[in-house]
Amino acid sequence: MPQEMTFGEALLEAIDEVAEKDPRIVMFNPSFAGEAGHAKLAALRKKYAARIKYPPIAEIGFCGVAIGAAMAGLRPIVDISTATFSYEAIAQIVNEAAIAHSNSGGLTSAPVTFYLKFGIRGGGGVQHSGSPQSWYWNTPGLQVVMPSTPADAKGLMRTVLLKSKDPTIFFGHDRLLDDKGMVPDGAYEIPLGKADVKRAGKDVTIIALSIQVPRALAAAEILAKEGIDAEVIDPRTLQPLDKPALLASVKKTGRVVITDESPDNCGVAAGLAAIIADEGFASLRAPIKRVSIPPVPVPYAVPQEDYVTPLAGRIAEVARALCR
Amino acid sequence: MLPDIPRERQLGILRKMLMIRRAEEHCIRFNEEHTGLLRGHFHVYIGQEATGVSVCDWLNPDDYVFTTHRNHGHVIAKGGDPKKVLAEIIGRATGYCQGRAGTFHVAAPGVGIIHTSAIVGGCLALAGGTAYAAQVKGEKAITVVFFGDGAMEEGVFYETVNIAKLWNLPLIFWMENNYRRAGGRGAGNAALELTNIPKALDVETTVIDGIDVGTVHKTAKSIVERVRGGQGPLFVEARTHLWPGNAFNMPKLIGGVTDIAWAWDAGKAPEKVRDWHKDHDPILNYVRELESAGMSRAELAKIDAEVSKEADAAAQFALNSPLPAAEDAVKYAFAGEGN
Ligand SMILES: Cc1ncc(C[n+]2csc(CCOP(=O)(O)OP(=O)(O)O)c2C)c(N)n1
Ligand SMILES: [Mg+2]
Numbered sequence: 001m002p003q004e005m006t007f008g009e010a011l012l013e014a015i016d017e018v019a020e021k022d023p024r025i026v027m028f029n030p031s032f033a034g035e036a037g038h039a040k041l042a043a044l045r046k047k048y049a050a051r052i053k054y055p056p057i058a059e060i061g062f063c064g065v066a067i068g069a070a071m072a073g074l075r076p077i078v079d080i081s082t083a084t085f086s087y088e089a090i091a092q093i094v095n096e097a098a099i100a101h102s103n104s105g106g107l108t109s110a111p112v113t114f115y116l117k118f119g120i121r122g123g124g125g126v127q128h129s130g131s132p133q134s135w136y137w138n139t140p141g142l143q144v145v146m147p148s149t150p151a152d153a154k155g156l157m158r159t160v161l162l163k164s165k166d167p168t169i170f171f172g173h174d175r176l177l178d179d180k181g182m183v184p185d186g187a188y189e190i191p192l193g194k195a196d197v198k199r200a201g202k203d204v205t206i207i208a209l210s211i212q213v214p215r216a217l218a219a220a221e222i223l224a225k226e227g228i229d230a231e232v233i234d235p236r237t238l239q240p241l242d243k244p245a246l247l248a249s250v251k252k253t254g255r256v257v258i259t260d261e262s263p264d265n266c267g268v269a270a271g272l273a274a275i276i277a278d279e280g281f282a283s284l285r286a287p288i289k290r291v292s293i294p295p296v297p298v299p300y301a302v303p304q305e306d307y308v309t310p311l312a313g314r315i316a317e318v319a320r321a322l323c324r
Numbered sequence: 325m326l327p328d329i330p331r332e333r334q335l336g337i338l339r340k341m342l343m344i345r346r347a348e349e350h351c352i353r354f355n356e357e358h359t360g361l362l363r364g365h366f367h368v369y370i371g372q373e374a375t376g377v378s379v380c381d382w383l384n385p386d387d388y389v390f391t392t393h394r395n396h397g398h399v400i401a402k403g404g405d406p407k408k409v410l411a412e413i414i415g416r417a418t419g420y421c422q423g424r425a426g427t428f429h430v431a432a433p434g435v436g437i438i439h440t441s442a443i444v445g446g447c448l449a450l451a452g453g454t455a456y457a458a459q460v461k462g463e464k465a466i467t468v469v470f471f472g473d474g475a476m477e478e479g480v481f482y483e484t485v486n487i488a489k490l491w492n493l494p495l496i497f498w499m500e501n502n503y504r505r506a507g508g509r510g511a512g513n514a515a516l517e518l519t520n521i522p523k524a525l526d527v528e529t530t531v532i533d534g535i536d537v538g539t540v541h542k543t544a545k546s547i548v549e550r551v552r553g554g555q556g557p558l559f560v561e562a563r564t565h566l567w568p569g570n571a572f573n574m575p576k577l578i579g580g581v582t583d584i585a586w587a588w589d590a591g592k593a594p595e596k597v598r599d600w601h602k603d604h605d606p607i608l609n610y611v612r613e614l615e616s617a618g619m620s621r622a623e624l625a626k627i628d629a630e631v632s633k634e635a636d637a638a639a640q641f642a643l644n645s646p647l648p649a650a651e652d653a654v655k656y657a658f659a660g661e662g663n
Contacts, residue, residue, distance in 0.1 A: 056477035056512050057444050084443070088478070123363025123415075125428040127442045296657040300426030301415035302363065304653035 002184050008034035008177045010150035011115075012044055014157035015077060017187060019048055025161060026069065027052045028062055028078045032115065034177030063089035063114070067097040067167070070112040075161065083118035083171070084130035097167040098141030113160050113168045119211055119261050120298055120309050121174035129298040129305075131262040133209075136169040137238045137271060143168040143192060144238040148213035150181040152236055155190030162189065173211035173261070193240030197249070201231035204255040204319045207246060207272055208234060212259045218312035219319060228323050238268065246272070247280045254285035255322045259315050263293045286322045291315050325538030326613050327378070337381060337537060338614065338624075339631050341373040341607050344397040346635030347406045349581045351396065351413050351427070354639075355574065361414045366427040368575045369397030371567035372500050374606035376401035378540035379468060379498060382548040388436050388454040388467040390447035395430050395440050398470055403435040406638040416645035423648045424656065445471065445478035448497075452484045455495035455557075466494040466551050473501040476521060477512050488557035489525050496551050497522065497559040500534060504566050522559040534562030535606045538613070565604035568597050584628040587611040588621060 005013070011032045019025040030052060033041035045052060055062035059080065066076040080086045086093065097110045120129045137144045143166050147153040153172065160168045198213055199220050208216035213234050220230040233249045235242055250256050256276060260268035269290035276288055291310045298308055326334060348368040354361045369376065372394070380389065380401040391398035399409050404420070412419025413427045420432045428442035438454070441447045451469035458465040475481055476499065488495045499518065515521050519529035532543050540562060547558050569578050579597030586593040586601050587608040593601045601608050611624055 057474050058477050058479065060479060088443070121364060123365075123426065125364065125426040125442065126424075127428060127446075128364065294654045296654045299424040299648075299653050300429075301417075301423030301648045302360070303647050303650040304415075304424070305363075307650040307653040 002182045004180050005150055005183050006034055006036045006178050006180050007150045007153050007172060008032050008037035009040050010154040010181075010183050011157050011172065012037055012040045013183070014154045015161065016044055016047070018158060018161040019051070022075065022161070023051075024073065024075045025051065026074050026076050028066055028076060029054055029081065030077065031079045031081055032172070036178050059085050059088035060092055064092035064096065066112045067092055067110045070097075070110040070167070071100060071108055075111055075113075077113045077115065077161070079115045081117055082128050082130070083116035083132055084127050086114065086116055086132065087130075093142070093167070093169075094139050098139050100141075101166065102141060109165050110167050111164050113164070113170055115170045115172065117174050117177070118171050119173040119175065120305060122305070123300065123302075124174075125300045126297045131260075131293065133169075133171055133238065133260070134262045134267045134271065137268060138266070141166065142239065144171070145169070145192065145236070146171040146209040146238065147236055148176070148198070148208070148210050148234050150179070151183045152190060152196070152234075154183055155188055156192065156236065158187070159189040159192060164192075171210060176211055179214070190236070192237045193242050194237075195233055195235045195242035195245035197231065197233050197245075199230065199232040201229040201253070203229045203253055203323055204231070204257060205249040205253045206230050206232045206315060206319060207249075207256060207258045208232060209236065209238070209260060209268070211261055212310065212315075215310065215312045216259060216315055219315035222312065222316040223319055226320065228320065230319055235272075238271075241275075243275060243279065246276065247283070250276055250280045251283040254283055255319075256284070257289045257291060257315060257319045257322065259291040259310050261293060261310055263295050264290060265295050267292050289318045289322060291318050325536065326617055327538045327541035329541070333381075334614065335627065337377055337541070338607075338610060338627060340377045340401060341610065342628055342631040343406055343635060344369060344373045344377070344400050345582055345607055346632050347400060347410055347638060348396055349577060350410060350635060350639040352569070352575050352577050354414055356577065362427065364426075365574050366413070367394045368570065369394050370569065370575070371600075371604065371606065372502060372534065372564045373397055374537045374610070375498070375500055375534045375540050375562040375564065376470065378537055379544040379548075381541060382544050383436070383468065384465070386436060386463075386465045388438065388451070388458075388465060390451045390467070390469040391437065391440055392444070392447070392471055392475070393428050393442040394472070396427070399430050399432050399435070399437055402432070402437055404432045404437070406635060407641040408432070410638050410642035411645050414642055415647065416642055417648040418641070418645040445475040445480045447471070448475065448478075448480050448484045451495055452488050452493055455488065455493035456491065458494060459491070464552060466496065466548065468496040468498050470498050470500060473499060473503070473518060474512060475499075476518055482521065482525075485522050485525050485527055485557065485559070489527050492554070492556040494551050494554070495557040496547055497527075497557060499559070499561045501561055501563045502566050504570070519559065519561055527557055527559050529559040529561065531561045531563065534564040535604055535609055537606065537610045564606070565600065568600050582607065584608070584611060584625055585621075587624075588615065
């Protein structure tokens with residue numbers, strides 16, 4: 001029987017299922033849960049106490065330790081908590097974990113999973129509202145996973161923990177953690193690099209990941225009332241990326257809006273736009289449009305924070321203009 | 325003990341500490357009594373007022389101070405305007421940073437707090453930088469960096485102490501040990517005495533009771549004089565006790581606002597906070613000492629009433645202040661032509 005659970009609970013379930021069978025799974029500071037998942041989190045912490053460490057506030061140290069442990073055969077999951085704290089560790093993640101496989105001519109790999117709670121959470125201020133997905137996507141050697149639903153979160157986390165041979169940055173948006181959704185029964189995996197059409201449509205494609213998926217779906221509802229039929233497609237992972245699915249959708253609609261909660265400059269939307277321009281130009285009937293964060297550190301004040309957040313209204317507005 | 329200074333100056337310290345307490349009680353009430361004023365979480369300085377205020381009592385306006393996620397108290401201690409602090413905490417256009425920074429990052433360049441980071445250890449090296457700049461420019465200004473025990477777990481602490489010692493920087497490492505790392509679990513530091521870490525780099529350390537104004541004030545005087553005199557970086561650990569309202573994700577006024585009469589009638593304080601106010605509250609401790617030194621309860625209560633009134637007005641100012649314009653969100657990414 002499929003079960004309703006939150007995004008955080010789905011992650012915990014995936015971790016529990018895999019850790020139960022694989023003693024190589026160790027965890028640093030598992031928190032994942034959001035508000036709703038507290039009981040499940042407490043149970044996980046108790047069950048795996050022997051395989052859990054709560055490290056000091058020493059991100060570059062404990063991330064490096066996890067990377068080294070992965071190179072030596074463990075499969076660590078590191079909950080960095082707020083994504084911006086990973087900046088303290090970036091030298092180890094980017095300069096060491098990401099390059100190990102290539103640099104060793106394929107002899108060494110570092111299958112560590114970093115979990116980052118990212119995004120504009122509401123009143124976090126600039127240092128608790130970071131969206132570094134494009135930085136990590138810009139780093140060859142890192143897998144980048146950004147699910148939007150509890151079911152996808154569970155299936156993708158299982159895949160990463162069971163099969164991944166590489167370092168993975170797994171993004172959970174702060175505002176998604178307590179969102180509920182139906183999760184299929186039992187063990188299942190969702191392969192990396194497989195997009196999912198969250199809403200089929202024929203007039204305009206909206207490409208969205210993570211928190212932008214519910215926002216894009218809300219935008220599609222607004223547009224539907226105006227007679228515009230939007231398709232919402234979720235790549236779910238940036239690296240690897242399901243290019244064929246994105247290009248097929250653009251081919252069908254001829255118009256594309258790409259939305260992501262990272263800054264415009266060299267952001268996720270910019271990277272995806274470049275691919276579509278390169279490989280899907282012939283399908284386009286209108287310019288490719290981006291809806292993301294303007295290039296400014298996220299301000300704290302409520303109206304300004306809302307202004308820079310790529311909410312449904314802005315997505316709908318841009319898509320509408322394309323269809324005129 | 326009372327600091328060995330004239331009564332007026334002693335009372336100035338009391339007023340500052342009370343102002344921090346009252347302003348932060350308003351901050352908590354913003355969260356408890358309104359919806360949507362504070363969207364995120366926040367931290368308060370309650371219980372640590374004696375250290376920030378006593379240190380800043382020896383600083384000049386052009387001395388630099390750096391603080392943390394727990395910054396409200398330091399900003400007021402260094403001479404910041406409570407109106408602008410409270411306005412910043414709720415993201416108003418009249419706040420120190422026009423509402424862009426919020427509770428985590430209140431900075432007040434006009435009083436020497438030029439940047440505030442909520443990243444643990446985020447300002448340690450920057451403090452080395454202002455100390456270095458003063459040294460290069462031949463200025464007398466010194467830098468004090470306030471940070472928590474948790475920040476000593478970050479590598480940047482070691483790196484900065486090392487640089488400061490090698491370059492003989494006019495920098496005070498002022499660690500406020502509240503025996504807590506917000507949201508933390510498990511062991512923090514392998515060094516049981518945290519002072520062993522700077523000691524390993526030959527930086528002199530002092531450990532004091534951070535609740536006693538007299539002790540902190542006296543220590544700060546000599547440390548400030550020595551660092552200003554070119555005796556290089558020094559390290560102080562000021563020990564405080566966690567205020568019970570801080571034992572949650574978000575601070576809570578679990579005993580209501582502090583009543584100054586609890587100083588002489590501890591039994592009146594709600595049970596949940598009674599022992600803390602009796603033994604560990606730097607403000608009530610100071611009030612008791614002032615009373616022993618001859619001040620009447622009525623005089624002390626009058627000072628509190630005056631400060632409270634000013635804090636109430638500051639809170640009203642913040643609440644009545646306009647929000648910044650939404651479109652201005654995109655301003656300020658660059659000082660120059662970057663836009
Ligand atoms: C680099 C980084 N890691 C983690 C955090 C989350 N965090 C915020 S406050 C805090 C504890 C800090 O402890 P301490 O420095 O002792 O300050 P206190 O809150 O006790 O005053 C932590 C871990 C952070 N803000 N920055
Ligand atoms: Mg602490």
